[in-house]
Amino acid sequence: MDNDELVLKNSTSKYAFNYWFLLKKIFPYIKTVLFRISLNIGISVPLGLLDGVVAISLRPYLDYVVNGNTEQTFTVCGHTYPLQHSLIMLIPVGIVVFALVQGILKYLSNYLTDWTGTKMANNLKKDLFLKLTSLDTKFFDVNSSGIILTRFLNDPNEATRQLIDATRSMLMTIFEIVALVFVLLFNSWKLAIIGVTVMGIAMIPVALIRKKIKQVSTDTAVVLGNMMTNLNETFSGNKIVTAYNLQEKQNKKFQGLLDSIFDLTLSLTKRVGWLSPVMYFVCSVGIALVMTYGNYLILSGQLTAGSFASFITALLLLYKPVKNFGYTLSELQRTFTAMSRVFELFDLTPTIVDKENANNLDGIKNDIEFKNVYFEYVSGTPVLKDISLKINKNETIALVGNSGGGKSTFVNLIPRFYDVTSGSIEIDGEDIRQFKIESLRNAVSFVFQDNFLFSGSLRENILMGNPNATDEEIKRALELAHLDEFVNTLPEGVDTIVGERGTSLSGGQRQRVAIARAMIKDAPVVILDEATSALDNESEAIVQKALDNLMKNRTVFVIAHRLSTIKNATRIVVINDGEIAEIGTHDELMSIENSRYKHLYEMQFAKQEK
Numbered sequence: 001m002d003n004d005e006l007v008l009k010n011s012t013s014k015y016a017f018n019y020w021f022l023l024k025k026i027f028p029y030i031k032t033v034l035f036r037i038s039l040n041i042g043i044s045v046p047l048g049l050l051d052g053v054v055a056i057s058l059r060p061y062l063d064y065v066v067n068g069n070t071e072q073t074f075t076v077c078g079h080t081y082p083l084q085h086s087l088i089m090l091i092p093v094g095i096v097v098f099a100l101v102q103g104i105l106k107y108l109s110n111y112l113t114d115w116t117g118t119k120m121a122n123n124l125k126k127d128l129f130l131k132l133t134s135l136d137t138k139f140f141d142v143n144s145s146g147i148i149l150t151r152f153l154n155d156p157n158e159a160t161r162q163l164i165d166a167t168r169s170m171l172m173t174i175f176e177i178v179a180l181v182f183v184l185l186f187n188s189w190k191l192a193i194i195g196v197t198v199m200g201i202a203m204i205p206v207a208l209i210r211k212k213i214k215q216v217s218t219d220t221a222v223v224l225g226n227m228m229t230n231l232n233e234t235f236s237g238n239k240i241v242t243a244y245n246l247q248e249k250q251n252k253k254f255q256g257l258l259d260s261i262f263d264l265t266l267s268l269t270k271r272v273g274w275l276s277p278v279m280y281f282v283c284s285v286g287i288a289l290v291m292t293y294g295n296y297l298i299l300s301g302q303l304t305a306g307s308f309a310s311f312i313t314a315l316l317l318l319y320k321p322v323k324n325f326g327y328t329l330s331e332l333q334r335t336f337t338a339m340s341r342v343f344e345l346f347d348l349t350p351t352i353v354d355k356e357n358a359n360n361l362d363g364i365k366n367d368i369e370f371k372n373v374y375f376e377y378v379s380g381t382p383v384l385k386d387i388s389l390k391i392n393k394n395e396t397i398a399l400v401g402n403s404g405g406g407k408s409t410f411v412n413l414i415p416r417f418y419d420v421t422s423g424s425i426e427i428d429g430e431d432i433r434q435f436k437i438e439s440l441r442n443a444v445s446f447v448f449q450d451n452f453l454f455s456g457s458l459r460e461n462i463l464m465g466n467p468n469a470t471d472e473e474i475k476r477a478l479e480l481a482h483l484d485e486f487v488n489t490l491p492e493g494v495d496t497i498v499g500e501r502g503t504s505l506s507g508g509q510r511q512r513v514a515i516a517r518a519m520i521k522d523a524p525v526v527i528l529d530e531a532t533s534a535l536d537n538e539s540e541a542i543v544q545k546a547l548d549n550l551m552k553n554r555t556v557f558v559i560a561h562r563l564s565t566i567k568n569a570t571r572i573v574v575i576n577d578g579e580i581a582e583i584g585t586h587d588e589l590m591s592i593e594n595s596r597y598k599h600l601y602e603m604q605f606a607k608q609e610k
Contacts, residue, residue, distance in 0.1 A: 022336055025343045029123050029160065033116040037164065040112040043105050044171040050102040052179025092288040096281075103277030113168055114269040117161030122258045124156040128345055129254050133234065133247040136350050137417040138377075140238045148235055151345060153227070158338030166332040227257040237452035243415060243445075244464050244521070245438050352416050354436050361435040361443050364524045364555060365428050367392050368414070373423035375409060383409050385578045387423070393524075396556040398569035400600055406578040407559045411527045414557070415444045445523040447547070449530035451514035453505070458487065459494045461513055465521035473520055480549040481516035482542050483509070508543050515546045526550055528558040572597060 030037060132152060234241060234250050241250055373387040384406045391397050399407040412418055413425060416437060424431045432440055445465070453461050462477060463469055469477075474494060478484040486509060490496040498504055498513075505513065518526065528547060544565065551558075558565055566572060567586045574582040574589070574597050581596045582589055589597035 018340075019336060022339045022343065026120075026159070026163070026339060029120045032123060033119050036112050036116045040109055040116065040164070040168055041171060043109045043112070044168050045175055047102060047105050047109060048172045048175025048177075049179045050098055050105075051176050052182060053098055092291050095291070096285060096288050100281055103281050107277045109168060109172075111266075111269055113165050114161070114265060117164040118262050118265045120160035120164070121156045122262055124160055124342065125153065125258060126251075126255060128152050128156060128342070129231075129234075129251060131345060131348065132231075133241065133250060134350050135348060136352050137238060137242065137412070138351075139348070140235060141377075149231055151341060153231065155338045155341045158335055159342045162335040163332075163339070166335055170332065227254070227261065230254055230257060233452070233454055237454065239417065239446070239448065240452050240454075240464070242417065243441055244517075245441055246464055249464075249467075352419055352437065355433060358436045359430070359434055361427065361432075361439040363443065364393055367428065368525070368555065369426045369429075371424045371426060373413070373425060374421045375406075375413060375418065376421050377418075382421070383578050384413075387578075387580060389573065389580065389583070391555060391557075392570075393555055394553055395570040396551060396558065396568070398566045398572045399557065399559045399575055400566060400572060400597065401575040401581070402577070405575045407575050408529055410575065411529060411557045411559065414525065414527065415441045415446075442521075443523050444525045444527060445518035445521045445550075447511065447514050447518055447526070447528050447550070451510055453498050453510055453513060455498070457492075457495045457497055458513060461498065462494070462516045462520055465517040465519070469520050474516075477516040477520040480519050481512045481546040483512040483516055483546070486512075511543045512546050515543070515550050519550055524554055526554045526556045528556065528560065530559050574600070 129152065132148070230250070230253055234254075241247060367390050369390040370387045373384055374382055375384040376382045387410070389397075399410060401407055409418070413420055414432070416432060419433065424433075426432065427435070454464075459474065462474060465477075466473070475484070478487055478494070487494055487496075528551075547565070558569065560566060570585075571583055572586060572589055573580060574595075576596055582592070584592075584597075589595050590601065592598065
């Protein structure tokens with residue numbers, strides 16, 4: 001897969017208007033909550049029709065109360081009741097009961113909408129996160145963290161929660177319009193005061209519940225922040241995640257945050273969900289009062305029955321669903337657009353995968369060999385050209401050369417962050433592509449120029465090198481990394497929280513944590529990529545001592561600007577513009593007249609030696 005295929009774009013996907021295709025794609029997630037979705041759809045039918053029931057109840061009111069005969073009666077269980085006086089009491093009470101039922105159904109519908117939508121979104125995010133941790137380093141090279149966060153977090157919400165809500169709203173609106181149109185086909189200031197007063201009373205519950213809403217919203221914001229941190233750490237620290245095989249650990253942490261978001265979302269729904277039915281119920285009481293007082297106005301000749309019924313049914317009840325219908329349609333299209341962007345992510349496939357019947361790498365017995373290796377990030381632009389080099393076990397190779405010459409690319413090919421374009425890299429005569437990726441990366445430890453520390457404690461960061469390490473092994477790693485004295489000054493010792501990206505530590509301390517992490521991994525190959533270049537002289541000196549301990553009895557590849565590290569290397573490899581220009585020890589290369597290494601030495605290292 002080339003770079004263009006890996007780049008995420010904010011534009012609409014090609015699937016945005018292919019509704020049948022998208023529904024087939026989303027159906028496996030719908031299937032997990034199908035019963036609750038069906039129940040929600042079932043509730044939406046009476047929700048839409050109930051407004052019509054309220055409106056149609058005005059007909060018997062007009063027929064039998066306003067224009068009825070006072071002598072009309074009806075019989076129930078042998079008892080005779082005056083029809084007109086009975087309906088005067090029953091119809092307003094019936095409207096209130098219908099409204100109460102409608103309020104309860106709305107609450108249930110809202111709860112089911114949030115439950116199913118959040119559950120679907122979480123399942124989708126979980127699968128997307130699994131996809132994210134499976135992608136190659138190249139994917140993170142060509143995409144910004146902002147786009148990744150948007151595509152992997154925001155779009156799943158739009159694609160699932162809004163789908164359920166928009167579908168429910170559309171069904172309710174359709175049935176509401178049909179019911180009210182059917183009623184229409186079937187068939188002041190005093191009243192306004194009552195309505196305004198009741199609306200004021202209906203706003204009281206909002207003020208009472210405001211603090212609870214604020215608390216849940218605050219908790220939700222905290223968890224969302226942690227989730228964003230976790231995802232951003234996976235993006236920024238993708239090399240550490242890949243190098244130390246931390247995919248499962250990160251996946252479990254992310255799943256825990258998703259569960260917290262799910263609980264908080266439902267908690268908010270429980271607190272806020274009652275606002276709508278309570279307000280609706282209070283307003284319905286107002287309608288009942290309007291009808292009761294309106295009855296007086298009609299009987300006293302101050303208002304006609306036709307005007308009253310038209311006001312209640314047509315102008316009020318029908319306005320809202322008609323207005324919402326267009327809005328619902330636009331929301332539904334936004335949902336399908338987000339859905340298309342989500343399923344575009346699932347089309348991404350990693351190129352670096354285990355071959356069928358791949359072997360486990362069990363240490364290094366003899367050597368690592370580069371054979372005629374070519375590599376290019378962009379097709380047609382080689383970064384490494386015909387690299388051939390054999391590195392014996394426990395040999396230290398120092399890589400030097402001009403900036404951008406390919407030194408970092410050289411070492412990144414060993415753990416298969418990228419695959420060679422042509423040629424091969426072999427361990428004990430076997431191509432590294434024949435080994436299982438996990439076992440290959442378990443054989444390599446890394447210390448980078450800017451080592452990424454995850455939010456959590458020092459212990460957690462160090463144990464990423466070996467989750468099964470004992471306290472004694474941790475202590476030994478701290479001593480070898482020259483970190484033990486610093487840790488002993490901390491109130492909580494190795495369990496001290498380091499903060500996001502290790503911001504509470506200095507650059508030298510972060511480097512030594514990374515060295516301890518590599519030390520406890522105890523891998524046979526160590527890669528040091530500019531491990532001390534960003535440090536001051538004092539920090540560099542102590543970090544170098546820790547690195548010296550890490551390098552003992554291991555095969556080491558070191559990209560460094562410190563002369564002592566380079567001079568002590570078994571061999572120095574000068575890489576210039578992607579090619580090996582010179583190989584030898586410090587003394588051998590310095591003895592060559594006008595050598596590239598000698599030029600680099602005079603430009604960069606002579607002052608260090610003085």
